Amino acid sequence: MSVLVTGGAGYIGSHVVHRLAALGRAPVVIDSLVTGHRDAVPEGVPFLEADVADRARVAGFIGRHGVRAVLHFAALSQVGESVAAPRAYFQGNLVASLALLETVLDAGVPSFVLSSTAAVYGTPDCTPIPESHPTRPINPYGVTKLAIEHALGAYHAAYGLRYAALRYFNAAGAEPSAGLGERHEPESHLIPLVLRVALGLRPHVTVYGSDYDTPDGTCVRDYIHVADLAEAHVMALDYLEAGGDSGAFNLGTGRGYSVQEVVDAARRVTGRELPVVYGERRAGDPAALVASPRLAEARLGFQARRSGLDEIVRDAWDFHRGFSPP
Numbered sequence: 474m475s476v477l478v479t480g481g482a483g484y485i486g487s488h489v490v491h492r493l494a495a496l497g498r499a500p501v502v503i504d505s506l507v508t509g510h511r512d513a514v515p516e517g518v519p520f521l522e523a524d525v526a527d528r529a530r531v532a533g534f535i536g537r538h539g540v541r542a543v544l545h546f547a548a549l550s551q552v553g554e555s556v557a558a559p560r561a562y563f564q565g566n567l568v569a570s571l572a573l574l575e576t577v578l579d580a581g582v583p584s585f586v587l588s589s590t591a592a593v594y595g596t597p598d599c600t601p602i603p604e605s606h607p608t609r610p611i612n613p614y615g616v617t618k619l620a621i622e623h624a625l626g627a628y629h630a631a632y633g634l635r636y637a638a639l640r641y642f643n644a645a646g647a648e649p650s651a652g653l654g655e656r657h658e659p660e661s662h663l664i665p666l667v668l669r670v671a672l673g674l675r676p677h678v679t680v681y682g683s684d685y686d687t688p689d690g691t692c693v694r695d696y697i698h699v700a701d702l703a704e705a706h707v708m709a710l711d712y713l714e715a716g717g718d719s720g721a722f723n724l725g726t727g728r729g730y731s732v733q734e735v736v737d738a739a740r741r742v743t744g745r746e747l748p749v750v751y752g753e754r755r756a757g758d759p760a761a762l763v764a765s766p767r768l769a770e771a772r773l774g775f776q777a778r779r780s781g782l783d784e785i786v787r788d789a790w791d792f793h794r795g796f797s798p799p
């Protein structure tokens with residue numbers, strides 16, 4: 474029996490595949506390589522290059538490998554791009570995920586874990602944000618993820634599909650010993666962008682807004698180490714397989730760091746200057762996005778262990794020093 478990881482050649486998915494393989498949990502991967510990297514999937518892990526919407530090929534792969542659970546990472550995930558090109562997001566995220574769910578239900582796979590996102594909350598009324606907070610996404614990316622969550626809720630009620638929608642806050646860090654880390658192109662995440670400045674690949678860090686209602690005026694986010702995310706997925710699988718209640722779970726630490734604190738950490742870790750340019754606020758950026766991690770703690774038994782800011786930045790730096798993007 475194996476675990477299907479869609480998007481397993483991407484940033485977070487590849488770390489989860491690595492963890493599952495290390496635990497002998499037989500991961501198998503489907504990835505279209507639209508943004509992923511074939512070399513991020515370890516040798517020996519069965520791999521199908523396909524779109525998750527390709528029902529015939531996905532069904533064949535699920536049948537051949539006796540898949541008993543699906544971890545669904547495959548998605549487009551750039552907020553700005555989703556505003557400019559929403560068709561790609563509704564098709565690539567929502568329509569493709571519904572097609573995958575058709576295949577999963579037809580094959581009788583009992584458990585499904587969705588990579589969801591803090592973007593389902595939109596601009597929060599309070600922070601830390603509990604799962605019971607209203608979901609009011611403010612961009613097509615968040616809308617598509619929330620729609621998939623709704624489909625999962627209905628399919629659970631009607632067909633008994635067990636699911637966990639894991640709402641990640643800011644995934645960060647790397648597993649440099651496994652040669653794994655963040656390789657988005659273009660990159661939009663703060664920590665790899667800051668480290669590209671440290672490597673001399675970009676001239677400066679742009680900080681968007683320094684007049685927010687936060688202690689130092691820059692935006693505050695909840696960073697979670699990708700190795701902690703990997704552990705949380707294993708726990709979510711165990712939880713569902715043990716008959717745990719389906720639903721949505723935040724994955725974060727409950728502790729936010731400001732953009733300025735991230736830049737300062739990168740200066741400490743890299744020992745480099747890191748010039749900063751302070752720019753205007755970006756539309757749709759809330760001042761602070763911090764998870765309440767209590768539900769995942771209580772139900773899944775999950776606690777972030779590697780998500781201190783310096784550890785995250787150090788692991789990402791070790792990875793980036795060994796790998797320079799084109």
Ligand SMILES: NC(=O)c1ccc[n+]([C@@H]2O[C@H](COP(=O)([O-])OP(=O)(O)OC[C@H]3O[C@@H](n4cnc5c(N)ncnc54)[C@H](O)[C@@H]3O)[C@@H](O)[C@H]2O)c1
Pocket residue numbers: 479480481482483484485486503504505506507508509510523524525526545546547548549550565569588589590591640641642643644645657
């Ligand atoms: N990175 C973050 O901070 C973050 C935060 C919240 C949620 N997420 C979610 O986590 C998941 C993984 O994010 P990531 O940062 O690893 O992104 P990524 O782009 O590195 O990985 C996505 C992978 O999915 C593949 N893929 C995309 N569409 C596909 C399709 N239709 N069929 C088959 N393969 C397809 C890509 O080739 C890639 O390998 C996404 O669902 C994303 O929305 C990420």
